[in-house]
Amino acid sequence: MKKYPDADANIFLTFSFSSYQLSDQPNILICDWPYDYFIRHFKEKSPDFFERRSIKRDNQQLAGSDLVIVLFKSILPSMVSNFEDRKIKYLDQYVINSLYKVGDNDELTMKKPTHNILFVGGNNYLYISGAKNLVEAFELIKKEYPLAKLHIVGLEKTDFDQLPDGVTCYGYLDKGTQSGKQLYYTLLQSTNIYVNTNTKWSGLSTTIEAMYFHIPVVVFPYDEFISIFGREINFGYYCFENTAEKIADAIRNIFNESQYIQMCRNAHLAVKDFTWSSYAGKLLDEIESVVNKRL
Template sequence: MDSISEITIFTVGDANAISTWSNVPYFFTKSIADKNIHVNKVNIKENALLNFIYRYTVYAFLKIFYKNTTHTYFRSRLNYFLTNIKIRRSIKRYNSSQAFIFLTFSFGIPKTKSKKIVLFGDWSYLYLIRNFHKREPFWFEKRALNCEEKNIRSADFVLSLFPESKKFNTETYKAHHCYYLGNVINSSFSIDKKELVKLKSQSKKLLFIGNKKYLQGALDLIQAFKEFNLSNNSEIELHIIGLNTSDTGITLRNLFQHGYLDKGNKDENTLYYKLISEARFIVNTNKNWGAFSAMTEAMYYYTPVITTPYSEFVATYGKVASFGFYVESESQKELGEAIEKLLKNTQEEYHTMMNAAHDKVKDFTWERYTDKLLELIS
């Protein structure tokens, strides 16, 4: 393929909005555009009205009998039909593109001789069902799964954000065009290492980032924080991003619940990075998944972590947590001990941990990622 000059990228949501899908579409499209490649952005997010109707009719009915299904309107026959019309029209409109990239595994197009077809995502729907819901697919989910398998098999390249996800796709779909190119840091906030080291070394602030999906992890941390402060007469602070008092139902001295902070809002963006810069460490011990993207971003800013040894995190960063501590999600005692150790570390021990956290993720920049992507499809 000749040097790439134009790419069309399909995103589930507005790629110009930094809040879309953990900031991924915004940084993905921006990074490619920064390389002087013309990027056509096509939003294939489902229709809001039809999504609302489906949620309170079909989906509500399914949830009565199949409580942990995630078969929303996005995976319905009607949405597939309407979205594929939009995709076909966009391909015709942007026919001069040398590559079509889908930031989802749920949609795609067959291979062509002159265009490269790329799927990019965190994991497939089947991976979600088997690894997070710990079950086999329900009968009504199988059509969406068949469509996704067809997309994965017919693409030129399938990129997963996580190594175990890539391995799953390769083995499940017998597809050798699946790749893991590393992960990414969804941030453009500039680093001043000297200032960060100073702030964090003097800090008594714990940080948690996660929405309602991570509520149990937040509640476990709040309890450990409460007990630590009571038993040690401590003045440490716990700051929570993504949840507020109405979500946790708890108010405590030195507990600050900031709710969702939108990076697209100047003031909220400033507060978000102020909290990361001042955090002595970040904690999320939610079972099975501990807000990977937020943890990775915090690590880039020299923040040690306390999390659980869930498979994708360990596969990415290793079994020995030189950059913090692994604890079991069920062990309140173990979490409390890890917090105490990190707060009582010597400056030398803490600085070693800070550097280890940053070193683990320093190469996960969007510039490096899209360089590898473009090299692959060229």
């Protein structure tokens, strides 16, 4: 604020601090979810003494803001119930984080009759159970598809007790580096199925990027995904139980799908309009509206 005292607005990519009571310019917050939601929904517990202090700080910043942009639709009802609905906004769109532009049929020409499975996650409680169950599912289908391969991004070999043949762990791939970017997109281009069945969160942005590359998906029907794509999907399968047996069944269904190429097309078509330019336009319109009210 000292560097840009004449800015039209102060924008913060967090709910934890802002220019509330520090500036006369409009105070705008953009983030995924407040700390209270994170503790109660993902941690599944009541906040402790120190967490309550952080939650109180969040609530003060949110209450003192002129505009709050939430990134996920499923968080909107709880936010609106706790704060003035006039200033809590969801832009009704997600964004593809791909560094490549993919045409409607580009990746289809590269599809090969292979059995490559991709998982992208991280070595924390949100992802590890789904990854371990997927490894068990992979062992179940290996006899039927002996040439199948499972590629795991975001986890190391040491995160598992043991891995069967055909499973490769890459750890974290930094798309900001040439080598990381090249390997990541090579995996996407050669993948036949994307699987992440964690029940709370399956890495929405990564799933959407996989779909953009014409990849059918197997995911748990968590609230955010259903809010975007509905309770029935034509670009993969919902896995209603995060178990090895159910994951294996869903993988078999896609491997044996007679209309597999159409399923690939459906995946791409479901997300192809989630562009940065469209999202940025909506965001700027909201910011401009707040700024103009102050003029």
